[in-house]
Amino acid sequence: MGGRMSADTEATEAPTIVQRGALALTVRRLLRDRASMAAVIFILLLVVFAAAAPLVEAWTGHSPIEQFRDTGLSTMGLPVAPNGEFVLGTDQLGRDVLVRLAYGARVSLLVGVVASLAAALVGITIGVIAGFFGGWIDAVLSRTMDLVMSVPFLLCALALVSVFGPSLALSIGVIVFFSWTTMGRVIRGQVISLRERDFVQASRSLGAGPLSIMLIDILPNLSVPIIVYTTMMIPSSIVFEATLSFLGLGIVPPAPSWGGMLADAAANSIYLVAWWLVIVPGTVLLLTTLSFNILGDGLRDALDPKARPVRLRRKRAKP
Amino acid sequence: MIRFLAGRLAFAALILFALSTFVFVLFFVAPGDPARLVAGDKATETQLIQIRSNLGLDRPIHEQYLSFLGRAAQGDLGYSYRNQQPVLTLIANRLPATVSLVIGGVILWLSVGIPVGIMSARHPGGWRDRLGQGFILVGLSFPTFVLGMVSLYVFYFLPRQAGFTLFPAGGFKPFWPNPAIWAWHMALPWATVALTTAAVYARLTRGQMLEVMSEDYIRTARAKGVPEHKVVYKHGLRATLTPLVTQLGADIAFLLGGAIVIEQVYGLQGVGALAIQAVNNQDRPVIIGVVLLGGFFIVISNIVVDIIYSLLDPRVR
Numbered sequence: 001m002g003g004r005m006s007a008d009t010e011a012t013e014a015p016t017i018v019q020r021g022a023l024a025l026t027v028r029r030l031l032r033d034r035a036s037m038a039a040v041i042f043i044l045l046l047v048v049f050a051a052a053a054p055l056v057e058a059w060t061g062h063s064p065i066e067q068f069r070d071t072g073l074s075t076m077g078l079p080v081a082p083n084g085e086f087v088l089g090t091d092q093l094g095r096d097v098l099v100r101l102a103y104g105a106r107v108s109l110l111v112g113v114v115a116s117l118a119a120a121l122v123g124i125t126i127g128v129i130a131g132f133f134g135g136w137i138d139a140v141l142s143r144t145m146d147l148v149m150s151v152p153f154l155l156c157a158l159a160l161v162s163v164f165g166p167s168l169a170l171s172i173g174v175i176v177f178f179s180w181t182t183m184g185r186v187i188r189g190q191v192i193s194l195r196e197r198d199f200v201q202a203s204r205s206l207g208a209g210p211l212s213i214m215l216i217d218i219l220p221n222l223s224v225p226i227i228v229y230t231t232m233m234i235p236s237s238i239v240f241e242a243t244l245s246f247l248g249l250g251i252v253p254p255a256p257s258w259g260g261m262l263a264d265a266a267a268n269s270i271y272l273v274a275w276w277l278v279i280v281p282g283t284v285l286l287l288t289t290l291s292f293n294i295l296g297d298g299l300r301d302a303l304d305p306k307a308r309p310v311r312l313r314r315k316r317a318k319p
Numbered sequence: 320m321i322r323f324l325a326g327r328l329a330f331a332a333l334i335l336f337a338l339s340t341f342v343f344v345l346f347f348v349a350p351g352d353p354a355r356l357v358a359g360d361k362a363t364e365t366q367l368i369q370i371r372s373n374l375g376l377d378r379p380i381h382e383q384y385l386s387f388l389g390r391a392a393q394g395d396l397g398y399s400y401r402n403q404q405p406v407l408t409l410i411a412n413r414l415p416a417t418v419s420l421v422i423g424g425v426i427l428w429l430s431v432g433i434p435v436g437i438m439s440a441r442h443p444g445g446w447r448d449r450l451g452q453g454f455i456l457v458g459l460s461f462p463t464f465v466l467g468m469v470s471l472y473v474f475y476f477l478p479r480q481a482g483f484t485l486f487p488a489g490g491f492k493p494f495w496p497n498p499a500i501w502a503w504h505m506a507l508p509w510a511t512v513a514l515t516t517a518a519v520y521a522r523l524t525r526g527q528m529l530e531v532m533s534e535d536y537i538r539t540a541r542a543k544g545v546p547e548h549k550v551v552y553k554h555g556l557r558a559t560l561t562p563l564v565t566q567l568g569a570d571i572a573f574l575l576g577g578a579i580v581i582e583q584v585y586g587l588q589g590v591g592a593l594a595i596q597a598v599n600n601q602d603r604p605v606i607i608g609v610v611l612l613g614g615f616f617i618v619i620s621n622i623v624v625d626i627i628y629s630l631l632d633p634r635v636r
Contacts, residue, residue: 152576152613162598163349282465289460
């Protein structure tokens, strides 16, 4: 905005009225929301931390899977507390917790984002098709969603892993399979109310086919629920992956993941004598899910201010 | 009503059928020889052949499938590969721990979640709402196993280091003969499952109540001069809580099928722990049994919820 206005304002010295687009308004609302901003900052820091995992490794000189039996374990064979060499301490095998945390962040973010995007894609596709066509197509797809929702997902994940063995791809697949339904239902409901609207009728009377109506007329109107629900799906996917790894069904050790680190800490209750083994990955995991949840709430309020519950408005002195 | 119920029953049967087919296909395509799993590594080829014929593994696949479905429909889930006990007995032995966890958990999370939701919704935007929303956010974000490990550290380990036992480290004690010991052992697992789940109920209650309180009949009640607490608790609460029945049914069913994470953290020998052990031992009949049982609980709870719902809200019938 800056360059275009500056000449005019200096010439007339009248207060300028800036016309703001929907995006600018949303961003402004989000920027004013302190909780969301804190969440965004934490997420950005986490992304940098995950991206810089090799740098953390180089800086400490510790590989994530290297066992430092001399320096990383006490004379009794117990993990050592945070100190100058191991900033966040070591685990039961004498590995550097900080380095493992950084590489674990990659797994959590990768699984969280990839699984959520894939689940969103499936949910949007099925939801739009079910809502748009209605009739028997809707009946079949809706029943399918009911069916998937009625499956004991953690038990099925157990069964799948026991057959195929744990892996990153299987974790993502399981998460996608069991989490697209929420998005599917929301989208279906929205599409049902959108498809009878005048602008859709107008497109239809101009000769637009179903695919073109779905993609060009309906999809853009779904951006708010898509953005909000995809953001909200990320923390559940991250916890889902951490739970699988915690149960020994996710990422294969010795590759680091937060759930796996917590599982190592729980094994033989070693964390009772080494609190950092649960506090460090536990806190980071909690802050991550909390940040995404706060951001999701904030995005919903910023994108759709009308949906916000009535708030007591207090007059605030302008700076 | 009968048509409504018949439809629900048909769908329930469909779910169980789909689930049994899923586990059957899964374990049929699975690598590894079940006979080898039963007999161990030292078994001779003749022993393996004998076991295969005992288990019916030498018959054509469609025959195996039909006999599997037929037996499962009659409640016969076969025998464990590990110790040859009936799967149903193994599960039945594990149910007390899981049921104990669910009962206490439900009571606790309802008595925390609903009041928090009401408090939040009655003062939208105020400090009580923020407090409630903070509780909801943290509760929804807290991974169960992290909360469990932290509570064990704070309420078991720290007091024990200080020289006294506040709560036990875990394990399950039967309800009889000493309910106090039972409750004492269950206290931390209850609190853990309840705190994370209560957030879900607080959010649902809050959302529902905000919606209900803007309805016309609430305005009418207020206009008639009905006192505010009566408006909230007599007129508002019923419409607020009805939709919670659906969530409650689903949550109870999922937990009965195995509160895997909580049982793992607290060393409770429940159905979920059985499932994990079965996976680690490659004990396929037990895995199949637990998955089918989980599906069975969900199906039953769906039907019960539908009946309760239609009693509470006759419009859905």
